[in-house]
Amino acid sequence: MPTPNHLAALRAAAAAATPGPWEHQTSNGWHRVGTTAATRGRRDGDVVANGAASPADMAYIAAANPAAIQELLADLDAKTARIDKLELLLAAERAARQFEIWPEWKRQIVERRRKAILKGEG
Structure with a gap:
């Protein structure tokens, strides 16, 4: 890349x-x-x-030409942002599975974070 x-x-x-x-x-x-x-x-x-x-x-x-290059760069930026979001979501999902033994208050923090990422607030 x-x-x-x-x-x-x-x-x-x-x-x-x-x-x-x-x-x-x-x-x-x-x-x-x-x-x-x-x-x-x-x-x-x-x-x-x-x-x-x-x-x-x-x-x-x-x-x-410049417009084609700028379009490719914009597409790359969008895909990079999507990959970043999916990597955060994957990490949150893995954490949620690992943290099932945690107390309820810790699981709620993880769940709030996961929902924020899904909403695009991550």
Whole structure:
């Protein structure tokens, strides 16, 4: 899994990049990735990348535009939060099974914590 620093660098790079949408463009045998001209109010969009990259590489670069990266990062954040919640819930369930021999007041604390996690207050 990427480190927090790597994720922060991806977020910063996506925020600083030329806004999209991006598209793979060809003209007279040239390949480039640029912004969609119609969304930029000009005949030609901004060139994001050009050169000797293959058409497949250019299509990949266009697909990995800032919006796509930000969407992936948001999805990763949501899944990470869900995993964290499920791990807390699992720990609470394991604790509840182990603590059956505890006094009633201790079992009530565990049960309140489990319910809070289920409600999203955990």
